[in-house]
Amino acid sequence: MPPTSRLSSAASDSTPSSPQRKRKRSNNPPSSAEQPSKQRTLQNLFSGQKKAQLEASPTSPNSKRLRSLDGAAPPLSAVTPPRSLARNDMYSFGSRSSPAHDNGMVDLTASSPPSSQSRRLSGPVKRNGINSHAGAKKLVVKNLRTTTSWDSKAYLEKIWGQLDETLAVIFKDGEESFSKEDLYRGVENICRQGGASTLFSRLDSRCKTHIERNLLAPLLEKAGEDNVTVLGAVLGAWTRWRAQMVTIRTIFFFMDRSYLLPSSKPTLSELTPQLFRDCVFNHQSLKSKVVNGACDIVAVDRVQLNDMDRELFRNAVEMFHELSTYTASFEARFLGTSQQFVVEKSERMITEQDVPTYVKMANTLMEREMNRCEEFALTSSTKRELLTLLETHLIANNETDLIEYEPLASLLDSNATSDLKALYALLDRRNLGEKLRPAFEKWVIETGTSIVFSKDEDNMVIHLLSLKRRLDLTWKSAFQSNESIGHGLRESFEIFMNKTKKGDATWGTDNTKVGEMIAKYVDQLLRGGAKAIPEVLITRRSSSITAPTAPLAVAGPEDNEDEDMDEDAEINIQLDQVLDLFRFVHGKAVFEAFYKKDLARRLLMGRSASADAERSMLARLKTECGSGFTQNLEQMFKDVELAREEMQSYKQRLEERVGFEKGKDVDLSVNILSSAAWPTYPDIPVVIPPNIKRAIDGFEMHYKSKHSGRKLDWKHGLAHCQMRATFSKGSKELVVSSFQAVVLLLFNGLSENDHLTYQHIRSETGLPEAEAKRTLQSLACAKLRPLTKHPKGRDINDTDSFSINPSFEHPKHRVKINQVQLKETKEENKETHMRVAEDRNFECQAAIVRIMKSSKTLSHQELVSETIKATMSRGVLAVGDIKKNIDRLIEKDYMEREEGNMYSYVA
Known part of the structure; x- marks a missing residue:
């Protein structure tokens, strides 16, 4: 069945009908002579209704139809689509005399049942008029092709006239005295009849005319004014045009959705910026002024902080986005003016300001520029390009000035951590x-x-x-x-x-x-x-x-x-x-x-x-330098532990001896040291008191009895002791060195008025002059003075004499007297340095021999370089000193010179 076929049937009347009611189907209505005089056909009824409806509402095919005056027919559909069939051609009826065709098909279009005579002749029938004994019958569906008398062109012209008047009111910003719903239905009807293309063309032409006459012409009159004024005028025209198109789009919405959207033509939302861009923005007298006006607003803000028309600039950026001219027109110009500003600004700042101030100003400038981009919704590409531009001219082009030594040294001298952090952060941007x-x-x-x-x-x-x-x-x-x-x-x-x-x-x-x-x-x-x-x-x-x-x-x-x-x-x-x-x-x-x-x-x-x-x-x-570095140091700790054990053994032996009580007034403690592990100490002669001498000899006998073949070398300069002393103001326990103790023991049994001369003290103690003077100075010239020097003074002279200090006092019972010998003297310091330097020469020579033995032949430069690497951990000599050690090894026949400044090893 064709896609336009319809199934047609008519309801049977409830009253007996005339035998002439069923007639043949015909494309043309029958003449009046052939119609019964007392009965109206459905076709005439429908025709009458059609005429009444057209007279009642001639403006729209979708207007409501009037009811039939005589009420003979049921109400028809309220709205007839423009492309639907006419009512007068919708139904046709066959001859009443032939309910069934010869080929056995039944015509369902008959509106009345067969007569009683036919019913008797054909036997029993069902209520639907089909003979139950005739078998299956074919159902005929007739294709109802009709023609319409609707004039779509006239309707389009009528509706467009109304639309044109409405557009004129809209473009003049007049009051809305029209019905948007009626206009919308008119546009919908035209589109359904296939007139959308014509309607769009007329609308496009009408809008272009309006823009050129009503919008562009006033703007051209203002084209001679300043850029910001022209920009404001164009923004006003754009705002007005956009508001007008909102109203127009509501009227033409059906055309926009049903026709423009599926087609390649621009929709009304696309047409709005397109027409304005083509007719107004791209005009040669306006385009540059509009773009420059927006840039001028930014320029004012850059020079006069917080003094810009923010709303005007925000609307301008929005207009550029909506007109799709942001990238092509505004962005390039904006970046160009920004570059010019940044170049001039950076050159002036780096010349006039110091580095910390420049860094602060540069950070502030970049922050302001980025905040402007965020506030006014500039695109990410603009923000990225602007940031690159700022960093290039503020940082990269001024790199030399920012990393100079003088400004950095000034910041480091003043410990300006915050300024250093800002400087580094600025440079680290690039x-x-x-x-x-x-x-x-x-x-x-x-x-x-x-x-x-x-x-x-x-x-x-x-x-x-x-x-x-x-x-x-x-x-x-x-x-x-x-x-x-x-x-x-x-x-x-x-x-x-x-x-x-x-x-x-x-x-x-x-x-x-x-x-x-x-x-x-x-x-x-x-x-x-x-x-x-x-x-x-x-x-x-x-x-x-x-x-x-x-x-x-x-x-x-x-x-x-x-x-x-x-x-x-x-x-x-x-x-x-x-x-x-x-x-x-x-x-x-x-x-x-x-x-x-x-x-x-x-x-x-x-x-x-x-x-x-x-x-x-x-x-x-040990972790840092290795076990070889700390080997001697560890041995020193072991010696102290072994000495402690040795003293315990010695004291136990003394307790077993009968004569221990006689020597109990001296409590001797000895540390036995390995000469290889400990530093070397000079032997300072001193006369040891007899009681101490006996204790020392007793320990030496004990030690040699246990360790045969060993020799003890006593270092009295390292000894210290504790001794009881009685003064006029009380008894004290003095912690002194061995030399101090030897000197103080000379005053046992002397009164406060008895004096000992310097020469007498030196002869009795046997101390060298330097040690004797240092010892007496610590006892008579320091803060705590158990002895009194005569005459008073800080230096010890050969003519001085000494006596017990009767006024010596201290709040504590145990008093520690300053021990001069515990402090390093200049001689000791010099000796240590000279010993280290001598050892370094030996280490340098040993390294040279190892290197030459391994390489056999080396140039002078290579030998010096390898020697420096080998001796770096212990201390590197100067190149001149390394050369002297090479000469010494050549003299000792460890190596010899060859031509070309070469050295060879002598096996």
Whole structure:
């Protein structure tokens, strides 16, 4: 069945009908002569209704139809679609005389049942008029093809006339006196009849005419004014046009959705910016002024802060987005004016301002520009390009000025961490942060060198530790732990801490002073404990760190409020920090020599504040330098333990002897030391009192009886003792050195008025002149004076005499007298440095022999380079000193010279 076929049937009347009611179907209505005079056919009825309806509502095919006046037919459909069939051609009827055709088909279009005669002849029938005995019958569906008398063109013209009048009212912004619903239905009917294309063409042409006459013409009259004024006028026209199109789109919505959307033509929402862009924005007299107007608003804000028409600029950006002209027209011009502004601004700032101020201004400028992009919804591409432009001209093009040494040194000198952080962050925007490394290294080397060669040697390590801690904090916070700058920091410390200068401080040797001072600082910590830590280095008071060239600061009241840390933990923290400095030192032989000497004094004098701290430091050195470095140090601890066991054995033996009671007034304690592991000490002659001499001889006999073949060499200069003394104001227990004890024993049995001369004391004690004067100075010229010098003074002369001090007093019963011999003298310091330098020469020669034995033949340059590498851990000699050692080995026939500045090994 064709797609336009319809199934047609008519309802049977409830009353008997005329035999002439059924008639033949015909395309044309029958003439009046052929119609019964007293009966109206359905066709005439429908025709009458059709005519009445057209007269009642001629404007729309969808208007409501009138009811039939006589009520003979049921009501028809209220709305007839434009393309539906006409009612007068919808039904046709066949002849009443032939209910069934010859071919056995039944015509269902008959409206009346067969007559009673036919019913009798054909037998029983059902109520539907089909003979039950006739068998299956074919159902005929007739294709009802009809024609319409509707005039779509006339209707289109009529509706367009109404639409045109409405558009005129809309374009003039007049009051809405029209019915949007009726106009909408008119547009819908036209589109359903196939007139959408014509309707769109007329609407497009009408809108273009309106824009050119009513919008563009007034704008062209203002084209001669300033850019911002033209921009405001165009924005007003755009706002007006967009509002007008909103109303138009509601009327033509059916056309927009049903016709324009599926087609290739622009929809009304697309047509709105397209027409305005083509007719107004792209006009040669307006385009540049509109774009420049928006840029001028930004330019005013850049020069006069917070003085811009924000609403106007925001609307302009929105218009550029809606007109799809943002990228093509506005963005390029905006970036161009921005570049010009940034170039001029950066050149003026870098010339007039210092680096910290420039950094602040550059960050502020970039922040303002980015905030403007966010506030006014500029695209991500504009933001990205603008940021690149800012970074290029503010950072990359001024890189040389930002990484210069002078401004960075000024910030480092003043410890301006916040400014350093801002500078690094600015440079790091373009991955230029590590460019600060050369200037940073130079400052560290110069500052560290000034500390190393400063005359304030006693505070050298304190200043170095303060500098190290401050630079570590700067590296972490300001430089964001940049790896390259971190390497530069370590390399800089390694350079200045290994600088050597032959002078009085090192007695003309190449020894580094840093190794010596680190060893002495460790000795200070291990002797004094947490009390010996300077205030600027205490962990809980790290905020008091100052510049290394400034005086040492004292912790503020707010720092003292912190709870005290455990002393052992504080000592371990300080030892770790000292070890950080020690790692940079190449000449570890100097540190080893002075550390060994100080350790020996602590062990022999019992001056260590904590045995655990001593062991902890030894373990650190072993981890850092290896077991070979600490072998002798470990042996020193073992000797002390063995000596303690030896003394226990000796005392047990004394208790068993009968004569022990006679010597009980002397409690002897001896430390037996291995000469190879301990430092060498000079033999200082002294006359030992008889009772002490007997005790010493008794222990020596005991020791030799157990260890045959060993020789004991007594070092009385390292001894100390405790003795009871009675003064006029009470008895005291004095802790003195062996030399002090020998001198004080000379005053036993003397009254307060008895004097002993300097010459008498020296002859009785047998002390050398230097030792005798130092000892007497500590007893008669120090803060605590058990003896009185005559005449009074700070220096000991040959004509001086001494007596017991009758006014000596002290709040404590046990009094420690200053021991001069515990302090290092200049001679001892010189001796240590000279011994280290001599050992370094021997180590250098041994390294040269090993290298030549392995390589057989080497050039002078290669040999020097290999020697420096081999001796770096113990201390590198100058190139001139290495050459002298090479000459000595040539003289000893270990090697010989060859042509071409070559050396060969002599087997």
